[in-house]
Amino acid sequence: MTDETGGPERAPLARFLHLLVAVLALGGFAIELFTAVVGGPGVAPTHAERLVRLFSYFTIQSNLLIGGVSLALALDPRRDGPLFRVLRLDALLCITLTGIVYNTVLRGLVTLTPSGAVANTMLHDLAPLFAVVVWVWAGPRPRVTARTVWWSTVYPIAWLVYTFVRGAATGWYPYPFLDVTELGYAGALTGAAVVAVVFLTLAWAVRWADGRLPDTDRSVPRR
Numbered sequence: 001m002t003d004e005t006g007g008p009e010r011a012p013l014a015r016f017l018h019l020l021v022a023v024l025a026l027g028g029f030a031i032e033l034f035t036a037v038v039g040g041p042g043v044a045p046t047h048a049e050r051l052v053r054l055f056s057y058f059t060i061q062s063n064l065l066i067g068g069v070s071l072a073l074a075l076d077p078r079r080d081g082p083l084f085r086v087l088r089l090d091a092l093l094c095i096t097l098t099g100i101v102y103n104t105v106l107r108g109l110v111t112l113t114p115s116g117a118v119a120n121t122m123l124h125d126l127a128p129l130f131a132v133v134v135w136v137w138a139g140p141r142p143r144v145t146a147r148t149v150w151w152s153t154v155y156p157i158a159w160l161v162y163t164f165v166r167g168a169a170t171g172w173y174p175y176p177f178l179d180v181t182e183l184g185y186a187g188a189l190t191g192a193a194v195v196a197v198v199f200l201t202l203a204w205a206v207r208w209a210d211g212r213l214p215d216t217d218r219s220v221p222r223r
Contacts, residue, residue: 011077014138014216019074021130025067025095028122029060031115049170056166057174058159059102062094063123066131078140078217085143086151092135093152093202099128100198105177136209139216149203156199160192 036042036054044050054060069091072079102124112120163178173179177191 010138010216014077015074017130017134017138018070018077021127021134022067022070022074024122024130025063025070025127028119028127029063029067031119032060032123035113035115035119053172053174056163058094059098059123061159062091062098063127066091066095066127070131070134073138073140077138080140080143085145085148086154088140089144089148089152089203089206090155092131092206093199094156095128095131096202097195097199099124101175101195106175109176136213139213141213141216142210144207144210146207149207152203153200156196160196164188 032054036050039050041047041050044053065087069084069088072084073088107124160178163174164180167173167178167180171181173181173188175191176182177195178188180188183191
């Protein structure tokens with residue numbers, strides 16, 4: 001049976017699509033984590049430092065965020081709540097930003113192993129692409145208010161502060177456009193500002209689209 005808005009049969013497909021995003025994001029992370037665990041310190045001074053660096057990458061954090069949120073939506077495509085709205089928006093924005101920055105600035109800078117190439121494709125290409133496509137099709141919507149947009153900036157600001165503080169202490173920065181050692185603070189802060197502008201542009205674009213795309217809550221029943 002279906003209703004006039006699209007019908008409850010959308011629910012199984014919505015759950016499957018959210019699960020697919022989770023598998024891509026968390027699967028790519030799992031490959032990277034396994035490589036870091038069994039591969040020793042690599043270019044880092046210690047094995048522990050290699051693991052800390054892994055979790056310090058925006059790519060890894062954004063994939064963990066979209067993976068966790070997508071798993072929650074696979075269980076209930078209409079999941080809601082003030083905190084979850086911020087997490088969902090952050091997950092969508094951060095994974096989209098990951099795909100954009102990697103494919104415009106970072107692609108080709110590092111030689112990859114075969115397993116690294118698989119993980120790289122999952123983390124930087126497939127997870128961002130499917131996250132956006134699934135949000136457009138399955139939402140959930142409406143969810144994004146101006147308040148949600150502003151709260152969504154807390155995480156990336158915190159990440160930037162952490163990155164610069166830790167970089168000052170260790171001399172390691174996860175991305176060349178934030179590397180104070182090479183660019184100086186003026187150049188690194190300029191790079192951060194450009195990324196911030198892209199993030200806010202995406203956030204308000206999602207806010208605009210959220211009010212104009214179909215209301216998914218009416219076509220996907222609660223469990």
